[in-house]
Amino acid sequence: MAPRAEAANVQIRIVWKDAFQVVGEKVQVNPIEAAAPSENAFARLWQRFSERTGEIPHSLPGAYGIHLFGAGCKPGSPCDYLAAVQVSRTDQVPDGMEGAAFPAGLYCVVSRKGVIDEIREAYRFYYDEWLPSSAYTSRPGAEFEYYDERYKGNADPESVMDIWFPIQPKDLPLENRVAAVFVHVSDLRRSAEWYSKLFGLPVLKERLNGGPVYWFDFPGTHLILDADTNNRLDPKWKENMEPLFMLPVRDIDEAYQYLNGKAERLFEPERHGSMAYFNFREPEGKALMACWTAQPSSDPEWTGTSPIRPMIGGVFADVKDLQAAARWYTNLLKLPYDEKMASQSIYAVPVTRGAALLLDHNRHLNGDDFTERFLVETHDIQAALAYVQEQGMRLASELRDVPEMAEFALLDPDGNRIVVAEMK
DSSP states (O other): OOOOGGGGTEEEEEEEEOOEEEEEEEEEEOTTOSSOTTTSHHHHHHHHHHTTGGGOTTBOSSEEEEEEOOTTOOTTSOEEEEEEEEBSOOSOOOTTOEEEEEOOEEEEEEEEESOGGGHHHHHHIIIIIIGGGSSEEEOSSOEEEEEOTTOOOTTOTTOEEEEEEEEEETTOOBOSSOOEEEEEOSOHHHHHHHHHHHHTOOOOGGGOSSSSEEEEOOSSSEEEEEOOTTGGGSTTOOGGGOEEEEEEBSOHHHHHHHTBTTBEEOSOOEEETTEEEEEEEOTTSOEEEEEEESSOOOOOOOOOSSSBOSSOOEEEEEOSOHHHHHHHHHHHTTOOOOHHHHTSSEEEEOOSSSSEEEEEOHHHHHTOSOOEEEEEEBSOHHHHHHHHHHTTOEESSOOEEOSSEEEEEEEOTTOOEEEEEEEO
C-alpha cells in the first residue's frame, strides 16, 4: 500500500494525458542547487518567460515547467528545463523560444499546496515514499509542473500546483495500443486491390504470395486483410475466433498467464519464427489477438494519391454494456477508468499511439443490424466522397455533419463497413 499522501501535504491521482505540444524558453538547470526555489535558475527563467507569454500564438490556458531528461539521466542530475505554455499548433514560435511535443502517457499527478520553497518535499515524497511502495514504476518521459489559476504566487501558502511524473504499471505484459486491425475477407486479391484503391496505393504483388494475409503497415496501427485459409484447415477453428484487432505484448508467455482468469484464452501461444500469438475472448464474446514480435514494427510512411489518408484513425469495438466494457478494458490494461466518458455513447480507451480504441455503444442503442470496423481520415470530406464515387465503391450512408466530424460510410467487397471522416 502506498504511503498516505496527506503526510506530505499532497494529493495523488493516476491520470492518462493525451499527447500535447508546447512553446517556451529553455535553460539547463541543476535541480539540487543550493539556492532556494524562489531564487534559483528556475525562478529567474520564469520571471523572464512570464513577460513574453503574450507573444505566443495559439496558446491555451495554464503553464508548464518541463524537466527534459536525457538518456541515462537520473533524478537530481542537471537537465534542460522548459518554461512553456500549451499550444494548439507550433508553426509560429517567437525568437528565443522553441516548440516541443510530448506523446500520450500515464502519469502520477502530485497536487501540492504551499510556498514554492517547499516544493522539494513533494519530490522527495514521490521518489522516496510513494513510488517504491506503489503498483507503478517510472517510464521514460518528461516530468513537469503544471500551473493554473490555483497557483497564487511563490510565497502564497494557499498556492496549489500539480507535478506530473511519467509512470507505467508494474508487471503488465500488454501494451495499450492497437497494433493492427483485422478485416476478414473471402477473396484476398480482390480485397487487396480494393483497399489499395481506397488509399490510392499500388498493390504490392510480393504480399500476394499465396499466404493467407495481405497487410498495410501503416504508422501506429497496421491493417491486415485475412482470408483465414490456414485457420480453416484446423478442425478446432471456428469463425467466432476471428480476431477483431491485435494488442502487442512484451512477452507472449507472460501475457498468456496474465490473461488467466481475465479472459477466455482460445488457444495456447503459437510460435512462428520471430513472432508468437494467441487469441482470447473479451466478456461480450469478441475475439482479440495478443501478439509478440522480436523486432518492433518499422511503420513506414505511406503516400497515396487518394484524398483518404493511408492510416487507421480509430478502431471500433461495438459493445452492449458500455460501463462494463470500459471497466474491463481499463482493468485489463491497468488504466484509470473515466466515469464521465462511460456515461456517453463512445468510450475511448487510452492508447500510447496509433489508432484510437473506441468502445461504441451506438449500434446497440440504435438497434442497428450492422457494425463498423474502423475509421479513416481525410482533410477534405467532399473530395473523399467524390473520389470513392468515381471509383465505383458502395456507399453505406450519406454524408452527415456531427459536432466532432463530417463523415460517411462505405462497404468493402465483403460488406465490411468503413467510416471516412474529416475531424473538426
